[in-house]
Amino acid sequence: MTITQLQYVLAIAEQKNFTKAAEKCFVTQPTLSTQIQKLEDELDVIIFNRNKKPIELTEVGKKIVDQARNIVSEAERIQDIVDQQKGFIGGEFRLGIIPTIMPTLLPMFLNNFIHKYPKVKLKIEELTTEEIIDRLNEGHLDAAIVATPLAIESIKERVLYYEPFVAYIPQNHRLHQKDKIKASDLDIEDVLLLEDGHCFREGVINLCKSFKKNIENKFQIESGSIETLIKLSNEGLGMTLLPYLHTLDIKEKLSVNLKHFEEPTPAREVGIIYHKSELKMQIIEALEKVISGVVRGAIAFQNVKIISPTAQ
Structure with missing residues:
Protein backbone atom coordinates (compact mmCIF):
# COMPACT_ATOMS: atom_id res chain seq x y z
CA MET A 1 0.00 0.00 0.00
CA THR A 2 1.38 3.42 -0.96
CA ILE A 3 0.48 7.05 -0.34
CA THR A 4 0.07 7.44 -4.11
CA GLN A 5 -2.54 4.67 -4.21
CA LEU A 6 -4.47 6.33 -1.40
CA GLN A 7 -4.34 9.66 -3.26
CA TYR A 8 -5.85 7.90 -6.29
CA VAL A 9 -8.60 6.45 -4.08
CA LEU A 10 -9.46 9.92 -2.77
CA ALA A 11 -9.50 11.38 -6.29
CA ILE A 12 -11.94 8.71 -7.53
CA ALA A 13 -14.14 9.12 -4.46
CA GLU A 14 -14.32 12.85 -5.16
CA GLN A 15 -14.73 12.73 -8.95
CA LYS A 16 -16.82 9.51 -9.06
CA ASN A 17 -15.16 8.80 -12.38
CA PHE A 18 -11.85 7.06 -13.18
CA THR A 19 -11.03 9.24 -16.19
CA LYS A 20 -11.63 12.52 -14.36
CA ALA A 21 -9.70 11.26 -11.34
CA ALA A 22 -6.75 10.35 -13.57
CA GLU A 23 -6.77 13.84 -15.09
CA LYS A 24 -6.76 15.39 -11.62
CA CYS A 25 -3.80 13.21 -10.59
CA PHE A 26 -1.93 13.89 -13.88
CA VAL A 27 -1.66 10.20 -14.79
CA THR A 28 -3.22 8.05 -17.48
CA GLN A 29 -6.48 6.29 -16.74
CA PRO A 30 -4.91 2.79 -17.16
CA THR A 31 -2.17 3.69 -14.66
CA LEU A 32 -4.70 4.83 -12.07
CA SER A 33 -6.94 1.79 -12.65
CA THR A 34 -4.00 -0.60 -12.30
CA GLN A 35 -2.95 0.93 -8.98
CA ILE A 36 -6.49 0.77 -7.60
CA GLN A 37 -6.77 -2.87 -8.67
CA LYS A 38 -3.45 -3.66 -6.95
CA LEU A 39 -4.68 -2.02 -3.75
CA GLU A 40 -7.99 -3.92 -3.85
CA ASP A 41 -6.13 -7.20 -4.46
CA GLU A 42 -3.77 -6.52 -1.57
CA LEU A 43 -6.62 -5.71 0.81
CA ASP A 44 -8.86 -8.42 -0.69
CA VAL A 45 -11.85 -6.05 -0.85
CA ILE A 46 -13.73 -4.04 -3.47
CA ILE A 47 -13.45 -0.31 -2.79
CA PHE A 48 -15.54 0.97 -5.71
CA ASN A 49 -18.73 -0.35 -7.27
CA ARG A 50 -17.86 0.11 -10.92
CA ASN A 51 -21.29 -1.03 -12.11
CA LYS A 52 -22.88 2.17 -10.81
CA LYS A 53 -22.93 5.39 -12.84
CA PRO A 54 -21.49 7.51 -11.34
CA ILE A 55 -19.12 5.16 -9.51
CA GLU A 56 -20.04 4.55 -5.87
CA LEU A 57 -18.05 3.51 -2.82
CA THR A 58 -18.82 0.17 -1.25
CA GLU A 59 -19.51 0.13 2.49
CA VAL A 60 -15.94 -0.91 3.29
CA GLY A 61 -14.77 1.58 0.65
CA LYS A 62 -16.34 4.43 2.62
CA LYS A 63 -14.34 3.45 5.70
CA ILE A 64 -11.16 3.14 3.65
CA VAL A 65 -11.67 6.62 2.18
CA ASP A 66 -12.12 8.13 5.64
CA GLN A 67 -8.86 6.58 6.80
CA ALA A 68 -7.06 7.39 3.54
CA ARG A 69 -7.99 11.04 3.93
CA LEU A 105 -12.11 42.63 1.66
CA LEU A 106 -10.11 40.90 -1.08
CA PRO A 107 -9.17 44.10 -3.00
CA MET A 108 -8.14 45.70 0.28
CA PHE A 109 -5.50 43.14 1.28
CA LEU A 110 -4.56 40.91 -1.68
CA ASN A 111 -2.05 43.19 -3.42
CA ASN A 112 -0.43 44.06 -0.11
CA PHE A 113 -0.15 40.39 0.87
CA ILE A 114 1.32 39.06 -2.38
CA HIS A 115 3.96 41.80 -2.40
CA LYS A 116 4.88 41.15 1.22
CA TYR A 117 4.87 37.35 0.86
CA PRO A 118 5.74 36.62 -2.78
CA LYS A 119 6.56 32.94 -2.10
CA VAL A 120 2.98 32.16 -1.02
CA LYS A 121 0.75 30.89 -3.82
CA LEU A 122 -2.79 31.77 -2.76
CA LYS A 123 -5.64 29.77 -4.27
CA ILE A 124 -8.84 31.64 -3.36
CA GLU A 125 -12.41 30.38 -3.73
CA GLU A 126 -15.72 32.10 -3.02
CA LEU A 127 -17.81 29.63 -1.02
CA THR A 128 -20.70 29.58 1.44
CA THR A 129 -19.95 28.95 5.10
CA GLU A 130 -21.43 25.45 4.85
CA GLU A 131 -19.20 24.60 1.87
CA ILE A 132 -16.18 26.02 3.69
CA ILE A 133 -16.74 23.88 6.80
CA ASP A 134 -17.05 20.74 4.66
CA ARG A 135 -13.85 21.53 2.73
CA LEU A 136 -11.88 22.34 5.86
CA ASN A 137 -12.93 19.05 7.44
CA GLU A 138 -12.08 17.17 4.24
CA GLY A 139 -8.67 18.83 3.95
CA HIS A 140 -9.48 20.69 0.70
CA LEU A 141 -8.94 24.15 2.27
CA ASP A 142 -6.21 25.45 4.55
CA ALA A 143 -8.22 28.34 5.99
CA ALA A 144 -11.21 30.59 5.32
CA ILE A 145 -12.56 34.03 6.11
CA VAL A 146 -16.14 33.92 7.41
CA ALA A 147 -18.53 35.49 9.89
CA THR A 148 -17.79 34.07 13.34
CA PRO A 149 -18.21 32.75 15.99
CA LEU A 150 -19.29 29.34 14.68
CA ALA A 151 -18.39 27.19 17.71
CA ILE A 152 -17.52 24.03 15.75
CA GLU A 153 -15.38 21.51 17.61
CA SER A 154 -13.09 20.65 14.69
CA ILE A 155 -12.51 24.30 13.69
CA LYS A 156 -10.34 26.97 15.30
CA GLU A 157 -11.11 30.68 14.94
CA ARG A 158 -9.15 33.94 15.10
CA VAL A 159 -10.97 37.27 15.07
CA LEU A 160 -9.84 39.64 12.31
CA TYR A 161 -12.22 42.59 12.80
CA TYR A 162 -15.75 43.67 13.68
CA GLU A 163 -17.90 45.01 10.85
CA PRO A 164 -20.98 47.09 11.75
CA PHE A 165 -24.38 46.70 10.10
CA VAL A 166 -25.54 49.81 8.22
CA ALA A 167 -29.14 50.37 7.11
CA TYR A 168 -29.88 51.37 3.52
CA ILE A 169 -33.22 53.22 3.67
CA PRO A 170 -34.70 54.85 0.53
CA GLN A 171 -36.35 58.25 0.69
CA ASN A 172 -39.93 56.93 0.57
CA HIS A 173 -39.39 54.69 3.62
CA ARG A 174 -40.86 55.45 7.07
CA LEU A 175 -37.39 55.45 8.69
CA HIS A 176 -35.60 57.65 6.14
CA GLN A 177 -35.91 60.88 8.13
CA LYS A 178 -34.17 59.42 11.19
CA ASP A 179 -30.54 60.48 11.73
CA LYS A 180 -29.78 57.20 13.48
CA ILE A 181 -31.88 54.10 13.92
CA LYS A 182 -32.27 51.40 16.55
CA ALA A 183 -32.57 47.68 15.98
CA SER A 184 -36.03 47.87 17.53
CA ASP A 185 -37.09 50.17 14.64
CA LEU A 186 -36.71 47.33 12.14
CA ASP A 187 -39.70 45.47 10.78
CA ILE A 188 -38.66 42.22 9.18
CA GLU A 189 -41.64 42.46 6.81
CA ASP A 190 -39.99 45.29 4.83
CA VAL A 191 -36.33 44.25 5.12
CA LEU A 192 -34.95 42.84 1.88
CA LEU A 193 -32.75 39.79 2.54
CA LEU A 194 -30.14 37.67 0.90
CA GLU A 195 -31.33 34.20 -0.09
CA ASP A 196 -30.72 31.05 1.97
CA GLY A 197 -27.09 30.00 2.34
CA HIS A 198 -25.75 33.46 3.26
CA CYS A 199 -24.75 33.85 6.91
CA PHE A 200 -25.28 37.63 6.69
CA ARG A 201 -28.97 36.84 6.11
CA GLU A 202 -29.04 34.88 9.37
CA GLY A 203 -27.35 37.79 11.13
CA VAL A 204 -30.08 40.18 9.95
CA ILE A 205 -32.83 37.77 11.00
CA ASN A 206 -31.22 37.27 14.40
CA LEU A 207 -30.89 41.04 14.85
CA CYS A 208 -34.63 41.45 14.24
CA LYS A 209 -35.50 38.46 16.42
CA SER A 210 -33.64 39.99 19.35
CA PHE A 211 -36.38 42.65 19.53
CA LYS A 212 -39.40 40.88 18.04
CA LYS A 213 -40.32 37.37 19.02
CA ASN A 214 -42.20 34.73 17.01
CA ILE A 215 -40.99 36.00 13.65
CA GLU A 216 -41.86 33.60 10.86
CA ASN A 217 -39.13 33.29 8.24
CA LYS A 218 -41.40 34.18 5.31
CA PHE A 219 -40.19 36.91 2.98
CA GLN A 220 -41.51 38.20 -0.29
CA ILE A 221 -38.19 39.20 -1.86
CA GLU A 222 -34.80 37.53 -1.49
CA SER A 223 -31.70 37.95 -3.64
CA GLY A 224 -28.29 36.40 -4.11
CA SER A 225 -26.37 39.69 -4.10
CA ILE A 226 -26.16 42.81 -1.97
CA GLU A 227 -26.04 44.99 -5.11
CA THR A 228 -29.44 43.63 -6.18
CA LEU A 229 -30.91 44.37 -2.75
CA ILE A 230 -29.78 48.00 -3.07
CA LYS A 231 -31.42 48.29 -6.51
CA LEU A 232 -34.66 46.74 -5.24
CA SER A 233 -34.61 49.13 -2.31
CA ASN A 234 -34.19 52.08 -4.70
CA GLU A 235 -37.33 50.87 -6.47
CA GLY A 236 -39.30 51.33 -3.25
CA LEU A 237 -39.59 47.62 -2.41
CA GLY A 238 -38.22 47.98 1.11
CA MET A 239 -35.03 48.73 3.03
CA THR A 240 -32.00 46.50 3.52
CA LEU A 241 -28.98 46.11 5.78
CA LEU A 242 -25.39 46.21 4.51
CA PRO A 243 -22.01 45.22 5.92
CA TYR A 244 -20.08 48.45 6.61
CA LEU A 245 -17.33 47.85 4.03
CA HIS A 246 -19.96 47.60 1.27
CA THR A 247 -21.07 51.15 2.06
CA LEU A 248 -17.66 52.55 1.09
CA ASP A 249 -18.48 51.92 -2.58
CA ILE A 250 -21.95 53.49 -2.50
CA LYS A 251 -22.29 56.34 -4.99
CA GLU A 252 -22.32 59.78 -3.38
CA LYS A 253 -25.87 60.59 -4.53
CA LEU A 254 -27.13 57.43 -2.80
CA SER A 255 -25.14 57.86 0.41
CA VAL A 256 -28.02 59.91 1.87
CA ASN A 257 -29.86 56.57 2.16
CA LEU A 258 -27.27 55.16 4.56
CA LYS A 259 -28.34 55.25 8.20
CA HIS A 260 -26.09 54.18 11.07
CA PHE A 261 -27.35 52.49 14.22
CA GLU A 262 -27.26 53.96 17.69
CA GLU A 263 -24.52 52.50 19.89
CA PRO A 264 -23.83 49.77 20.66
CA THR A 265 -23.83 49.24 16.91
CA PRO A 266 -24.95 45.77 15.78
CA ALA A 267 -22.01 44.18 13.98
CA ARG A 268 -20.71 40.91 12.66
CA GLU A 269 -17.46 39.36 13.80
CA VAL A 270 -15.22 38.41 10.87
CA GLY A 271 -12.57 35.81 11.51
CA ILE A 272 -10.10 33.49 9.85
CA ILE A 273 -10.89 29.85 10.57
CA TYR A 274 -8.91 26.65 10.04
CA HIS A 275 -9.00 22.99 11.00
CA LYS A 276 -7.59 22.19 14.43
CA SER A 277 -4.92 20.00 12.80
CA GLU A 278 -3.74 22.75 10.41
CA LEU A 279 0.02 23.30 10.46
CA LYS A 280 0.50 26.22 8.05
CA MET A 281 0.26 28.61 10.95
CA GLN A 282 2.99 30.92 9.66
CA ILE A 283 0.81 31.74 6.62
CA ILE A 284 -2.35 32.07 8.71
CA GLU A 285 -0.56 34.50 11.02
CA ALA A 286 0.74 36.46 8.02
CA LEU A 287 -2.80 36.76 6.63
CA GLU A 288 -4.13 37.78 10.03
CA LYS A 289 -1.50 40.50 10.39
CA VAL A 290 -2.00 41.97 6.90
CA ILE A 291 -5.81 41.91 6.98
CA SER A 292 -6.11 43.31 10.51
CA GLY A 293 -3.72 46.12 9.63
CA VAL A 294 -5.57 47.08 6.46
CA VAL A 295 -9.08 46.93 7.92
CA ARG A 296 -8.12 48.78 11.10
CA GLY A 297 -7.70 51.92 9.01
CA ALA A 298 -11.13 51.51 7.36
CA ILE A 299 -13.32 50.68 10.36
CA ALA A 300 -13.12 53.00 13.35
CA PHE A 301 -16.13 51.61 15.23
CA GLN A 302 -15.41 50.32 18.75
CA ASN A 303 -18.68 50.09 20.68
CA VAL A 304 -20.37 47.18 18.93
CA LYS A 305 -22.75 44.35 19.74
CA ILE A 306 -21.90 41.12 17.93
CA ILE A 307 -24.83 39.47 16.12
CA SER A 308 -24.55 35.71 15.68
CA PRO A 309 -24.17 34.39 12.10
CA THR A 310 -25.79 31.08 13.04
CA ALA A 311 -29.52 30.43 13.06
CA GLN A 312 -31.18 30.94 16.42
Missing part, protein backbone atom coordinates in the same frame (compact mmCIF):
# COMPACT_ATOMS: atom_id res chain seq x y z
CA ASN A 70 -6.35 11.12 7.35
CA ILE A 71 -3.22 9.33 6.14
CA VAL A 72 -2.72 11.51 3.06
CA SER A 73 -3.38 14.68 5.03
CA GLU A 74 -0.85 13.75 7.70
CA ALA A 75 1.73 12.79 5.07
CA GLU A 76 1.35 16.17 3.36
CA ARG A 77 1.88 17.91 6.68
CA ILE A 78 5.45 16.67 6.92
CA GLN A 79 6.49 19.48 4.56
CA ASP A 80 4.41 21.91 6.65
CA ILE A 81 6.35 20.86 9.76
CA VAL A 82 9.67 21.48 8.00
CA ASP A 83 8.52 24.87 6.68
CA GLN A 84 7.30 25.93 10.12
CA GLN A 85 10.57 24.88 11.73
CA LYS A 86 12.55 26.92 9.18
CA GLY A 87 10.20 29.91 9.46
CA PHE A 88 9.54 29.65 5.72
CA ILE A 89 6.42 31.53 4.55
CA GLY A 90 5.61 30.13 1.15
CA GLY A 91 4.01 27.34 -0.85
CA GLU A 92 0.41 26.76 -1.88
CA PHE A 93 -2.30 27.99 0.46
CA ARG A 94 -6.00 27.33 -0.22
CA LEU A 95 -8.27 30.06 1.15
CA GLY A 96 -12.07 30.21 1.10
CA ILE A 97 -14.02 33.47 1.52
CA ILE A 98 -17.79 33.90 1.87
CA PRO A 99 -19.64 35.99 -0.79
CA THR A 100 -20.55 38.93 1.49
CA ILE A 101 -16.88 39.42 2.43
CA MET A 102 -15.02 38.55 -0.79
CA PRO A 103 -15.79 41.62 -2.99
CA THR A 104 -14.91 44.22 -0.36
Whole structure:
Protein backbone atom coordinates (compact mmCIF):
# COMPACT_ATOMS: atom_id res chain seq x y z
CA MET A 1 0.00 0.00 0.00
CA THR A 2 1.38 3.42 -0.96
CA ILE A 3 0.48 7.05 -0.34
CA THR A 4 0.07 7.44 -4.11
CA GLN A 5 -2.54 4.67 -4.21
CA LEU A 6 -4.47 6.33 -1.40
CA GLN A 7 -4.34 9.66 -3.26
CA TYR A 8 -5.85 7.90 -6.29
CA VAL A 9 -8.60 6.45 -4.08
CA LEU A 10 -9.46 9.92 -2.77
CA ALA A 11 -9.50 11.38 -6.29
CA ILE A 12 -11.94 8.71 -7.53
CA ALA A 13 -14.14 9.12 -4.46
CA GLU A 14 -14.32 12.85 -5.16
CA GLN A 15 -14.73 12.73 -8.95
CA LYS A 16 -16.82 9.51 -9.06
CA ASN A 17 -15.16 8.80 -12.38
CA PHE A 18 -11.85 7.06 -13.18
CA THR A 19 -11.03 9.24 -16.19
CA LYS A 20 -11.63 12.52 -14.36
CA ALA A 21 -9.70 11.26 -11.34
CA ALA A 22 -6.75 10.35 -13.57
CA GLU A 23 -6.77 13.84 -15.09
CA LYS A 24 -6.76 15.39 -11.62
CA CYS A 25 -3.80 13.21 -10.59
CA PHE A 26 -1.93 13.89 -13.88
CA VAL A 27 -1.66 10.20 -14.79
CA THR A 28 -3.22 8.05 -17.48
CA GLN A 29 -6.48 6.29 -16.74
CA PRO A 30 -4.91 2.79 -17.16
CA THR A 31 -2.17 3.69 -14.66
CA LEU A 32 -4.70 4.83 -12.07
CA SER A 33 -6.94 1.79 -12.65
CA THR A 34 -4.00 -0.60 -12.30
CA GLN A 35 -2.95 0.93 -8.98
CA ILE A 36 -6.49 0.77 -7.60
CA GLN A 37 -6.77 -2.87 -8.67
CA LYS A 38 -3.45 -3.66 -6.95
CA LEU A 39 -4.68 -2.02 -3.75
CA GLU A 40 -7.99 -3.92 -3.85
CA ASP A 41 -6.13 -7.20 -4.46
CA GLU A 42 -3.77 -6.52 -1.57
CA LEU A 43 -6.62 -5.71 0.81
CA ASP A 44 -8.86 -8.42 -0.69
CA VAL A 45 -11.85 -6.05 -0.85
CA ILE A 46 -13.73 -4.04 -3.47
CA ILE A 47 -13.45 -0.31 -2.79
CA PHE A 48 -15.54 0.97 -5.71
CA ASN A 49 -18.73 -0.35 -7.27
CA ARG A 50 -17.86 0.11 -10.92
CA ASN A 51 -21.29 -1.03 -12.11
CA LYS A 52 -22.88 2.17 -10.81
CA LYS A 53 -22.93 5.39 -12.84
CA PRO A 54 -21.49 7.51 -11.34
CA ILE A 55 -19.12 5.16 -9.51
CA GLU A 56 -20.04 4.55 -5.87
CA LEU A 57 -18.05 3.51 -2.82
CA THR A 58 -18.82 0.17 -1.25
CA GLU A 59 -19.51 0.13 2.49
CA VAL A 60 -15.94 -0.91 3.29
CA GLY A 61 -14.77 1.58 0.65
CA LYS A 62 -16.34 4.43 2.62
CA LYS A 63 -14.34 3.45 5.70
CA ILE A 64 -11.16 3.14 3.65
CA VAL A 65 -11.67 6.62 2.18
CA ASP A 66 -12.12 8.13 5.64
CA GLN A 67 -8.86 6.58 6.80
CA ALA A 68 -7.06 7.39 3.54
CA ARG A 69 -7.99 11.04 3.93
CA ASN A 70 -6.35 11.12 7.35
CA ILE A 71 -3.22 9.33 6.14
CA VAL A 72 -2.72 11.51 3.06
CA SER A 73 -3.38 14.68 5.03
CA GLU A 74 -0.85 13.75 7.70
CA ALA A 75 1.73 12.79 5.07
CA GLU A 76 1.35 16.17 3.36
CA ARG A 77 1.88 17.91 6.68
CA ILE A 78 5.45 16.67 6.92
CA GLN A 79 6.49 19.48 4.56
CA ASP A 80 4.41 21.91 6.65
CA ILE A 81 6.35 20.86 9.76
CA VAL A 82 9.67 21.48 8.00
CA ASP A 83 8.52 24.87 6.68
CA GLN A 84 7.30 25.93 10.12
CA GLN A 85 10.57 24.88 11.73
CA LYS A 86 12.55 26.92 9.18
CA GLY A 87 10.20 29.91 9.46
CA PHE A 88 9.54 29.65 5.72
CA ILE A 89 6.42 31.53 4.55
CA GLY A 90 5.61 30.13 1.15
CA GLY A 91 4.01 27.34 -0.85
CA GLU A 92 0.41 26.76 -1.88
CA PHE A 93 -2.30 27.99 0.46
CA ARG A 94 -6.00 27.33 -0.22
CA LEU A 95 -8.27 30.06 1.15
CA GLY A 96 -12.07 30.21 1.10
CA ILE A 97 -14.02 33.47 1.52
CA ILE A 98 -17.79 33.90 1.87
CA PRO A 99 -19.64 35.99 -0.79
CA THR A 100 -20.55 38.93 1.49
CA ILE A 101 -16.88 39.42 2.43
CA MET A 102 -15.02 38.55 -0.79
CA PRO A 103 -15.79 41.62 -2.99
CA THR A 104 -14.91 44.22 -0.36
CA LEU A 105 -12.11 42.63 1.66
CA LEU A 106 -10.11 40.90 -1.08
CA PRO A 107 -9.17 44.10 -3.00
CA MET A 108 -8.14 45.70 0.28
CA PHE A 109 -5.50 43.14 1.28
CA LEU A 110 -4.56 40.91 -1.68
CA ASN A 111 -2.05 43.19 -3.42
CA ASN A 112 -0.43 44.06 -0.11
CA PHE A 113 -0.15 40.39 0.87
CA ILE A 114 1.32 39.06 -2.38
CA HIS A 115 3.96 41.80 -2.40
CA LYS A 116 4.88 41.15 1.22
CA TYR A 117 4.87 37.35 0.86
CA PRO A 118 5.74 36.62 -2.78
CA LYS A 119 6.56 32.94 -2.10
CA VAL A 120 2.98 32.16 -1.02
CA LYS A 121 0.75 30.89 -3.82
CA LEU A 122 -2.79 31.77 -2.76
CA LYS A 123 -5.64 29.77 -4.27
CA ILE A 124 -8.84 31.64 -3.36
CA GLU A 125 -12.41 30.38 -3.73
CA GLU A 126 -15.72 32.10 -3.02
CA LEU A 127 -17.81 29.63 -1.02
CA THR A 128 -20.70 29.58 1.44
CA THR A 129 -19.95 28.95 5.10
CA GLU A 130 -21.43 25.45 4.85
CA GLU A 131 -19.20 24.60 1.87
CA ILE A 132 -16.18 26.02 3.69
CA ILE A 133 -16.74 23.88 6.80
CA ASP A 134 -17.05 20.74 4.66
CA ARG A 135 -13.85 21.53 2.73
CA LEU A 136 -11.88 22.34 5.86
CA ASN A 137 -12.93 19.05 7.44
CA GLU A 138 -12.08 17.17 4.24
CA GLY A 139 -8.67 18.83 3.95
CA HIS A 140 -9.48 20.69 0.70
CA LEU A 141 -8.94 24.15 2.27
CA ASP A 142 -6.21 25.45 4.55
CA ALA A 143 -8.22 28.34 5.99
CA ALA A 144 -11.21 30.59 5.32
CA ILE A 145 -12.56 34.03 6.11
CA VAL A 146 -16.14 33.92 7.41
CA ALA A 147 -18.53 35.49 9.89
CA THR A 148 -17.79 34.07 13.34
CA PRO A 149 -18.21 32.75 15.99
CA LEU A 150 -19.29 29.34 14.68
CA ALA A 151 -18.39 27.19 17.71
CA ILE A 152 -17.52 24.03 15.75
CA GLU A 153 -15.38 21.51 17.61
CA SER A 154 -13.09 20.65 14.69
CA ILE A 155 -12.51 24.30 13.69
CA LYS A 156 -10.34 26.97 15.30
CA GLU A 157 -11.11 30.68 14.94
CA ARG A 158 -9.15 33.94 15.10
CA VAL A 159 -10.97 37.27 15.07
CA LEU A 160 -9.84 39.64 12.31
CA TYR A 161 -12.22 42.59 12.80
CA TYR A 162 -15.75 43.67 13.68
CA GLU A 163 -17.90 45.01 10.85
CA PRO A 164 -20.98 47.09 11.75
CA PHE A 165 -24.38 46.70 10.10
CA VAL A 166 -25.54 49.81 8.22
CA ALA A 167 -29.14 50.37 7.11
CA TYR A 168 -29.88 51.37 3.52
CA ILE A 169 -33.22 53.22 3.67
CA PRO A 170 -34.70 54.85 0.53
CA GLN A 171 -36.35 58.25 0.69
CA ASN A 172 -39.93 56.93 0.57
CA HIS A 173 -39.39 54.69 3.62
CA ARG A 174 -40.86 55.45 7.07
CA LEU A 175 -37.39 55.45 8.69
CA HIS A 176 -35.60 57.65 6.14
CA GLN A 177 -35.91 60.88 8.13
CA LYS A 178 -34.17 59.42 11.19
CA ASP A 179 -30.54 60.48 11.73
CA LYS A 180 -29.78 57.20 13.48
CA ILE A 181 -31.88 54.10 13.92
CA LYS A 182 -32.27 51.40 16.55
CA ALA A 183 -32.57 47.68 15.98
CA SER A 184 -36.03 47.87 17.53
CA ASP A 185 -37.09 50.17 14.64
CA LEU A 186 -36.71 47.33 12.14
CA ASP A 187 -39.70 45.47 10.78
CA ILE A 188 -38.66 42.22 9.18
CA GLU A 189 -41.64 42.46 6.81
CA ASP A 190 -39.99 45.29 4.83
CA VAL A 191 -36.33 44.25 5.12
CA LEU A 192 -34.95 42.84 1.88
CA LEU A 193 -32.75 39.79 2.54
CA LEU A 194 -30.14 37.67 0.90
CA GLU A 195 -31.33 34.20 -0.09
CA ASP A 196 -30.72 31.05 1.97
CA GLY A 197 -27.09 30.00 2.34
CA HIS A 198 -25.75 33.46 3.26
CA CYS A 199 -24.75 33.85 6.91
CA PHE A 200 -25.28 37.63 6.69
CA ARG A 201 -28.97 36.84 6.11
CA GLU A 202 -29.04 34.88 9.37
CA GLY A 203 -27.35 37.79 11.13
CA VAL A 204 -30.08 40.18 9.95
CA ILE A 205 -32.83 37.77 11.00
CA ASN A 206 -31.22 37.27 14.40
CA LEU A 207 -30.89 41.04 14.85
CA CYS A 208 -34.63 41.45 14.24
CA LYS A 209 -35.50 38.46 16.42
CA SER A 210 -33.64 39.99 19.35
CA PHE A 211 -36.38 42.65 19.53
CA LYS A 212 -39.40 40.88 18.04
CA LYS A 213 -40.32 37.37 19.02
CA ASN A 214 -42.20 34.73 17.01
CA ILE A 215 -40.99 36.00 13.65
CA GLU A 216 -41.86 33.60 10.86
CA ASN A 217 -39.13 33.29 8.24
CA LYS A 218 -41.40 34.18 5.31
CA PHE A 219 -40.19 36.91 2.98
CA GLN A 220 -41.51 38.20 -0.29
CA ILE A 221 -38.19 39.20 -1.86
CA GLU A 222 -34.80 37.53 -1.49
CA SER A 223 -31.70 37.95 -3.64
CA GLY A 224 -28.29 36.40 -4.11
CA SER A 225 -26.37 39.69 -4.10
CA ILE A 226 -26.16 42.81 -1.97
CA GLU A 227 -26.04 44.99 -5.11
CA THR A 228 -29.44 43.63 -6.18
CA LEU A 229 -30.91 44.37 -2.75
CA ILE A 230 -29.78 48.00 -3.07
CA LYS A 231 -31.42 48.29 -6.51
CA LEU A 232 -34.66 46.74 -5.24
CA SER A 233 -34.61 49.13 -2.31
CA ASN A 234 -34.19 52.08 -4.70
CA GLU A 235 -37.33 50.87 -6.47
CA GLY A 236 -39.30 51.33 -3.25
CA LEU A 237 -39.59 47.62 -2.41
CA GLY A 238 -38.22 47.98 1.11
CA MET A 239 -35.03 48.73 3.03
CA THR A 240 -32.00 46.50 3.52
CA LEU A 241 -28.98 46.11 5.78
CA LEU A 242 -25.39 46.21 4.51
CA PRO A 243 -22.01 45.22 5.92
CA TYR A 244 -20.08 48.45 6.61
CA LEU A 245 -17.33 47.85 4.03
CA HIS A 246 -19.96 47.60 1.27
CA THR A 247 -21.07 51.15 2.06
CA LEU A 248 -17.66 52.55 1.09
CA ASP A 249 -18.48 51.92 -2.58
CA ILE A 250 -21.95 53.49 -2.50
CA LYS A 251 -22.29 56.34 -4.99
CA GLU A 252 -22.32 59.78 -3.38
CA LYS A 253 -25.87 60.59 -4.53
CA LEU A 254 -27.13 57.43 -2.80
CA SER A 255 -25.14 57.86 0.41
CA VAL A 256 -28.02 59.91 1.87
CA ASN A 257 -29.86 56.57 2.16
CA LEU A 258 -27.27 55.16 4.56
CA LYS A 259 -28.34 55.25 8.20
CA HIS A 260 -26.09 54.18 11.07
CA PHE A 261 -27.35 52.49 14.22
CA GLU A 262 -27.26 53.96 17.69
CA GLU A 263 -24.52 52.50 19.89
CA PRO A 264 -23.83 49.77 20.66
CA THR A 265 -23.83 49.24 16.91
CA PRO A 266 -24.95 45.77 15.78
CA ALA A 267 -22.01 44.18 13.98
CA ARG A 268 -20.71 40.91 12.66
CA GLU A 269 -17.46 39.36 13.80
CA VAL A 270 -15.22 38.41 10.87
CA GLY A 271 -12.57 35.81 11.51
CA ILE A 272 -10.10 33.49 9.85
CA ILE A 273 -10.89 29.85 10.57
CA TYR A 274 -8.91 26.65 10.04
CA HIS A 275 -9.00 22.99 11.00
CA LYS A 276 -7.59 22.19 14.43
CA SER A 277 -4.92 20.00 12.80
CA GLU A 278 -3.74 22.75 10.41
CA LEU A 279 0.02 23.30 10.46
CA LYS A 280 0.50 26.22 8.05
CA MET A 281 0.26 28.61 10.95
CA GLN A 282 2.99 30.92 9.66
CA ILE A 283 0.81 31.74 6.62
CA ILE A 284 -2.35 32.07 8.71
CA GLU A 285 -0.56 34.50 11.02
CA ALA A 286 0.74 36.46 8.02
CA LEU A 287 -2.80 36.76 6.63
CA GLU A 288 -4.13 37.78 10.03
CA LYS A 289 -1.50 40.50 10.39
CA VAL A 290 -2.00 41.97 6.90
CA ILE A 291 -5.81 41.91 6.98
CA SER A 292 -6.11 43.31 10.51
CA GLY A 293 -3.72 46.12 9.63
CA VAL A 294 -5.57 47.08 6.46
CA VAL A 295 -9.08 46.93 7.92
CA ARG A 296 -8.12 48.78 11.10
CA GLY A 297 -7.70 51.92 9.01
CA ALA A 298 -11.13 51.51 7.36
CA ILE A 299 -13.32 50.68 10.36
CA ALA A 300 -13.12 53.00 13.35
CA PHE A 301 -16.13 51.61 15.23
CA GLN A 302 -15.41 50.32 18.75
CA ASN A 303 -18.68 50.09 20.68
CA VAL A 304 -20.37 47.18 18.93
CA LYS A 305 -22.75 44.35 19.74
CA ILE A 306 -21.90 41.12 17.93
CA ILE A 307 -24.83 39.47 16.12
CA SER A 308 -24.55 35.71 15.68
CA PRO A 309 -24.17 34.39 12.10
CA THR A 310 -25.79 31.08 13.04
CA ALA A 311 -29.52 30.43 13.06
CA GLN A 312 -31.18 30.94 16.42
